[in-house]
Amino acid sequence: MLFAAAATVAAANGGGASAGSGAPAPTEPRTPGLRSPDAGFARDMAVHHQQAVEMSFIVRDRTQDEAVRTLAYDIANTQANQRGMLLGWLDLWGLPKVVADEPPMAWMRAASGGGDDPAGHDSHGGHGGRAADPASGALMPGMATKEELERLGTASGRDAEVLFLQLMTDHHKGGVAMAEGCAQQCGTPVEKALAQGMVDAQRxxxxxxxxxxKQRGAAPRG
Structure with missing residues (x-):
């Protein structure tokens, strides 16, 4: 899969001049830098996805409702696969999966040219996530806190279903905002396409x- 992705990137960035046309020879695709939006998104979204997978496995053990269990399975399967792609690209680019002095979401702040933390910023039709609170374990927009994960792990039945759907709604809203950032700012075509696919699917x-x-007499959190 990684070799296919690399070939797609090369084809997209390498130009299409034919031999003898007089046009410049194709150049090698640019490898993203350590602090580029491409690398930052890959690192942050891998972490973001991991929590979605964790919450999905928790709720599958806390309810017998088939609709919720099916949704949880789909989310876990999709986001685990996407996480593997993001981490694989970092390996392909020769970049670390963790940068010790890099705050979460730094790639969005740098790319936007501002110092404001976008974690709680809702600039995409209501799909921004709740503000992140590192002290509570919520590292990025929409991520659940340690306390919320503990509550999910002890809830059962309808209570677990409602809490999971509310937490995952917040999680998706934050994920959509992050993915939209990459779709706009990342330079690697296959990563931009993946990010846009995340936006569409999570919406x-x-x-x-x-x-x-609504079927359970509840609503998303504010």
């Missing part, structure tokens, strides 16, 4: 989760 799941909450 669809947001609609589904709103309906599922």
């Amino acid at each position: 669809s799941e947001l609609t589904l989760m709103a309906d599922m909450l």
Whole structure:
């Protein structure tokens, strides 16, 4: 899969001049830098996705509701696969998966040219995540806190279903904002395409989760 992705990147960045046309020879694709949006998004979204996978496995053990269990399975499967792609690209680029002195979301702040933390910024039609609170274990927009994960792990039945749907709604909203940032700012075509795919899929799941909450007499959190 990584070799196919690399070939796609090369084809997209290398130009299409034919031999003897007089046009410049194709150049090697640019490898993203350590602090580029491409690398920053890959590192941060890998962490963001890991929590979604964790929450999905928790709720599958806390309810017998087939609709919620199916949604949880789909989210876990999709985001685990996407996480593998993001980490694989970092390996392909020869970049670390963790940068000790890099705050979460630094790539979005740098790319936007501002110092404001975008964690709680809602600039995409209501899909921004809740502000991150590192002290509580929420490192990036929409991520659940340690306390919320503990509550999910002890809830059961309808209570677990509602809490999971609310937490995952927040998580998706934060993920959409992050993915939109990469779709706009990343320079690697396959990563931009993956990010846009995340936006489209998670927006669809947001609609589904709103309906599922309504069926349970609940609603997304503010």
